[in-house]
Each structure stands twice: as structure tokens, then as C-alpha cells.
Amino acid sequence: MQMQYNQLGPGFGAYAMSAFRPGWLPSLLVLLLLPGLIGLGFWQLARAEEKRQLLAAHQARQLAAPIAIAELAKLADPAYVRVQLQGYFDARHSFLLDNRTRDGQAGVEVLQPFHDQASGQWLLLNRGWLPWPDRRITPTFATPDTPLRLQARVYVPLGEALQLQQGPQSSAWPRVIGAVKPDELWRQLGRAGLPFELRLQPGPGSLRVDWPVVAMSPDKHLGYAVQWFALATALLGLFVYLGLHNARETRHEPSHHSA
Numbered sequence: 001m002q003m004q005y006n007q008l009g010p011g012f013g014a015y016a017m018s019a020f021r022p023g024w025l026p027s028l029l030v031l032l033l034l035p036g037l038i039g040l041g042f043w044q045l046a047r048a049e050e051k052r053q054l055l056a057a058h059q060a061r062q063l064a065a066p067i068a069i070a071e072l073a074k075l076a077d078p079a080y081v082r083v084q085l086q087g088y089f090d091a092r093h094s095f096l097l098d099n100r101t102r103d104g105q106a107g108v109e110v111l112q113p114f115h116d117q118a119s120g121q122w123l124l125l126n127r128g129w130l131p132w133p134d135r136r137i138t139p140t141f142a143t144p145d146t147p148l149r150l151q152a153r154v155y156v157p158l159g160e161a162l163q164l165q166q167g168p169q170s171s172a173w174p175r176v177i178g179a180v181k182p183d184e185l186w187r188q189l190g191r192a193g194l195p196f197e198l199r200l201q202p203g204p205g206s207l208r209v210d211w212p213v214v215a216m217s218p219d220k221h222l223g224y225a226v227q228w229f230a231l232a233t234a235l236l237g238l239f240v241y242l243g244l245h246n247a248r249e250t251r252h253e254p255s256h257h258s259a
Helices: 002-019 024-063 069-074 182-189 218-251
Strands: 082-089 095-102 105-116 121-131 148-155 175-177 197-200
Touching: 024 218, 069 082, 082 121, 095 121, 121 148, 121 182
Parallel strands: 095 175, 121 197
Antiparallel strands: 082 105, 082 148, 095 105, 105 121, 148 197
């Protein structure tokens, strides 16, 4: 039996080589592209799971009672925790977070310092979105000038957001910014404050506050994963077809013998 296998082995290998000839260039392209396509598919699956966990955590904390600002320091992960505030806005200093859209309309989000009287700390409070249809005219908004009792939610971004190039920093207020970096904004204000962005809940002083929890849902990530895996499958199928087709064409080539 071993002798028969050894005798058939080389012949079988030669047959396999003659039956599948994709060529070196397609083979190289598949080696380069296939791992990347599969990797992107699994990356999208991981992102979908991350978003599911984030939404679950948000839902759980949405049902929890709001806590005082002083209790935030005890939390290892303050993301999406609801807090109770009592104090007043600093109406003289406002930041306009640029390039925010709602329903296809361009606008900004308004961030202002808020002094929490119970803790004695300054907070960076995002009051929500308002339209900015004409870039030549600074958007206007009113700021309550009396002490308020508010609820807000701590916002911790998942990662660095894409930031468009900003022009020279103006010394006038309000100031247009491209990203919320609390430590940098507190330095501009010349005061110390919590290193978080807090997003105001509907109530006194709020603008449009319908923020999505995540920019892309888990289902969209799953859809992208399916697309990447489909591309990988199509690439592999094309590679197999090409190899079989080239081998068949080679076997059918007429033989040329010298006379």
C-alpha cells in the first residue's frame, strides 16, 4: 500500500498543478488582500459588540437615580452617569462646537461653564444644539441669569473624533472650537474645572439635546462586517475560478511539433 501511495503521489501532485493555475499575479493579490478583508470583517464584529455593551451600560445608568457632583470622584467609569446640579451659568464665556448637524441642517453645540454650588466646582456643560445657517453671523442664544437646578449626564467619548482644521484662535466670545477637550478649554478660561463634558438633560437652559448614544448602531457594524466578508468570499471565488479557467485553457492549447 505504501508503494502504491508513493507511486500515485507525484502523479496526483502533477495533476493538481495542471488542474489549477491561477498565475503569480492573482496569487499575490489574494495573499495581500484576503487577510485584510477578513480582518476588517472581524474588526466590525468587535465594534458591534462594543456598541452593544455601551448601549446596555447607558440604559442601566439612565434608570439609576442622579448623584451629586462630589460622588463622581468615587467612580472608576463615570460615562453616562446622571448628576444633579444646582448653580449658575457663566454667560460671558461660551464655546461653540462646530460642524454639528441635525436633520441635515448645519449648526453648533453650545458649551458654557457652570458653577455647581453644592460642590463648589466648575463644570463644562453642553446645553445642546442650535442652527447656524449663516456663517457670517454668530448664532445668538439666551443664558439664564438665575441659579438653576439641573440634571446632566457625563459624556466620555469612545476615542478621538475627527477634527477639522481650525483657523486662528479668536480672543472674542463666544469661541468656535472643533473638538471638546476640557483641560484645554479650562486653560483658555484660566480656571480649574472637572475634566469631563456634561450634557444637559431637557429642562431649564437646555437647547436641542437629542444626542444619539452612539454614532453608528451595532446593526450597521454587522452590515459592514457582512460586506467585508462578502468581498473576501468573492475574491476567493474569483481566484478559484481563474485558476481552474487558466488550467483548462492550458490543457486545450494545440500542440506544435516541428516537422
